[in-house]
Every structure is written in structure tokens, then in C-alpha cells.
Amino acid sequence: MSNVRQISVFVDNKPNQLTGVMKILKDSGINVRALSLADTKDFGILRMIVNDTDKACETLKEASYAVTVTEIVAISIPDTPGQLSRVLDILGAEGVNLEYLYAFLGTSDRAVSFVIRVDDNDNAAAALNKGGIIQLTENDISEM
């Protein structure tokens, strides 16, 4: 199971900071598949899954943004009550520590996708696999 690469960008907690990043991505023809912004009083960390990770990193770095790439786990689960709870139970049973997660839209309106950031990707992937949870590859996401 190949892990999905997520781009994180450091942005100031000031007006128009997100606009700047989005404009660069737009100009390079990059499509954002999933996105979440974690903010503090001073700054924010913008996390994204895009259709061309290498190109997005390169253009953002050229524009002097601080960028880092981390591997995350992406899953697709049915859009019915109790599904996320089941995923968390599976991870919890294996002792996988969850850092953060965020939802994004998939192709089907009966399923929902999640980015899951854990401390141990391999362990999490194996547990999810065993629990019958559908995991997405970077290719799956870019083709959505």
C-alpha cells in the first residue's frame, strides 16, 4: 500500500496569505484535492493533497514559501453513521496515535474520504487493511 504525500505550507496569520498560495497553484494549473488549515495566533499550516505534488512543491518553494512533504494515510468509507467511529476503533486497538484528520470529497456521494495523520503509517495501514477499510493511493486521489 503506497502512502499518499501531503504538502504543508507555512502561512502567516494575516489577510491574503491563503490567496497568495492559491494563486501560485492556479497559475501552475494545479488542482487541490483535499485541504485543511490549522491555525495558531501567529501562523497557519496549510495542508493539501494535490494532483501534482512535485510541481506544487517546486513552484511554492520558488516563491519563497516554506514547504514540507509528509506521508499520510487516505481512506474512503461509506457515508453512513458510525463509519468513522469504526475506523478510530481499529486504529485505537492497534495503539496507533492519531495526530489529526480531515475529510474531503470523493467521487461518490455515498462515500466520504479522510486524510489521517498518524505516528506510524505502516502499522495504521496494516490495521486498516485487516479491518476492511478502503485505502486510497496518491494515484486514486489525483484521478478523482
Added chain:
Amino acid sequence: MEKYWNQEIECMPREDMKKLQDERLVAQVKHVYENVKYYRDLMDEKGVKPEDIKSTDDLHKLPFISKADLREAYPYGLLAKPLGDCVRIHSTSGTTGKRVVAFYTQHDIDIWDECCARAITAAGGTNEDVVQIAYGFGLFTGGAGLNGGSHKVGCLTLPMSSGNTDRQITFMRDLDATILCCTPSYAAYIGETLHDMGLTPDDIKLKAGIFGAEPWTEEMRRSIEKSLGIKAYDIYGLTEISGPGVAFECSEQSGMHINEDNFIAEIINPETGEVLPEGEVGELVFTSITKEAFPLLRYRTRDLCVLSRKKCSCGRTLVKMAKPMGRSDDMMIIRGVNVFPSQIETVLIEQGYSPNYLIEVDRVNNTDTIDINVEMNPDQLSDKVKDMQAQERSLAEAMKAMLGINPKVHLVTPKSITRSEGKAVRVIDRRKLHD
């Protein structure tokens, strides 16, 4: 092998130098007393006559002159020569108040050029070198001073002035510049730009840099030396006394030799005005003993530093001044504690951050606040908020250990703090607005 521009003066035995200073001081005091009413009044008020000054041992009897005097006497009040004998005017940057102007005769310019020639030679410069001057040209003394010194040594001189950093690097590469002269903050910016262009020190021919006109730390020196692949030399000067070259660094890089044949240095207690013995920290005071047009006696620089007559490995006997700990103007008093921007710079470089920072000082509910904006290190970006907050906290703790007060540290995006091409603005103090 150390090279000297003027070995006779630079390595003169102390007794001979004192004799030379004694003679020049006596003549200078007479010149000033006769030609500058403003200073004559100060001497009369203190009950000192030119005859009372028989040698440098009597220097302490003379009244001080300060920046406030220079402003009050603006523009001609301290001029000691007819305007017809003067050939140039320079001016201070005026960042701390009304501008101050200084006048030069051709002889004054010649001496200034000689001082800068000594500095360039001490940095290894000869007539084989290409000297790129990226100090501002104009009223500011930086560009003109090093330009004159470079010509005197016979170097091929590139009078670039500051700014247009891409062009600086293009010329540096195309014309094989070997010595760079500019402010340390601009040198750091040039190094950063070079790196951003995908170039390394191997792509340029620079071997030395002569940097001054603003306070900088030892950590900043090492960081510039690494980014440009050079040896970085400090230079000191001030418009009121002449310009860069009042003191310059040698290969030992442990303080700057003062051109004592032209300037007598004293260290005083800034509170009482009392002269302090060698080795004690105090305010630096200069007396120009060769200047004709604008000769200041006992000018208080507000720079805090220490003098040393310890033997220098370079062979020069000229007294050395340590890097000033900061101009007393730069010192901030925050919640009763003295804070210098240079202390903050030291912490940042030690912790691997860019030396570009901005300090904001304010007063909220009668309590001073200090906020330090620091460009985050892109190599240390984490996708986890808690990691980034831990970096902020750890930097704030290091700052607290250095400063003795608790500043707020804010990480901001790389390159978002304005780069300086001349003297960097590091502090915004909003407390003055409330007074």
C-alpha cells in the same frame, strides 16, 4: 604575511605616537578655539584656555561636544575653515532626529582616503584587487569613504552603490570582484540571494569583505563568511568624525585598530563623564587632531565599547576598540532592563534562524511589551502545529535567557521581513507615541 598601507604610522612605538598626538592636539585646540565660536564659548564657560592643553594628558580638561551641540550649531556653527576652503559635505542618516552635516577640505578628504586605504590593505587588498562598493553613495559617508580608499590603494573600483542585488551579483561574477564593501545586513542579503540563484561561493571570486555602518554580531560575521566564502572585516566610523575608517580590523579579527595619528579615543562613564581606565566598558569619545574643516574635540559617540592596548599579532601598535556593544541609541529599556538588538541577533543565529528580524516595542496598560518577529526556518517546517509552537517556545526561552525579560516570539514566513540594502531597521518602538 601582514601587509600595511603605512607601516611607519601603523606600527609606530607608543611613545612616538603619543608625542605625535601631543603636538597635533595642542595645535588643534588652538585652531578650534580661534575659529569656532561655539566651542570657544564652551571652553570659556569651563574656564579652559588653549594654553592649558599641553599634551594629551590634559585632554580631560576640555568640554565634551555631543550630537545635540551639532544639531544646535547646524549648519555652520562648528565650521573651522572658510567655506571657500571646503570641498565637500556629508550628512548623517538622520534616523535619530535632525540631520547633522559635516564639512571637508581637500586635506580632510586625503586623510580619510588614507584611513580607508589602511583598512583595505589590512583586509588583504592590493592594486591587483577588484573592490565592489555596495555602500550607498551620496550624503552617506559609506560609499565615498571606501571609494576614496580603494582608489588610493590602486584597486579597480566598482562604485555600485547599494541596491539592485541581482545586478550586484552579475557584476561580482562578470568582473571578478575580490573585495566587497557594504553594510553587514546587505552582505547577508547578497549571500542569501546568491544562494537563491543556485550559486555557491565557488561561483564568485570574493576573498574578503569590509562591513560596517551598523552594529553586527560575531555570529553574523561567521554566517556571512560562510555564505560568501570570504573573510569578513569590521570597519568603524562616523560622519561627525570623518566616516568609515576611523578604526579598522586586521587579520586577527578581534577588534578594530583606531587611526590614532588622526583620532584620539577615550572611554568615559556615560553618567559622570569621568575618563575610565583601559579595559573598562564605557562611552567612546573621539577627538579629531588632524581634521581642518570640522574638527570635533571630545565628541561623544554614544557607542558603548572597550579599548585595548594588548599586543596584536598583526604587528600594529594602534589601540584597538572592541566591536561596539551597540550605540546607546539602539539600546532599548524594556521593563527597566537594557536590551540590545545585537543580543537578539546572537540568539537567532545560534538557533539557526535568519538574521532578518523585526522587534516591535510597545506599552500596553503601562507595561512594556516586546514582540520579536522571526522568519521561520524552512528546513524545520513540520505539518504538526504542536511542533511549530514548540519551536516558538524554545526560541522564546533562549531569548529570555539572553535578555532577562520574557519576549513574545512570532514565527513568520521566510523572506517576509524587508531586506535592507543599507542600514537595517530592526526596531519599531511605538512607546514614543504615547509619551
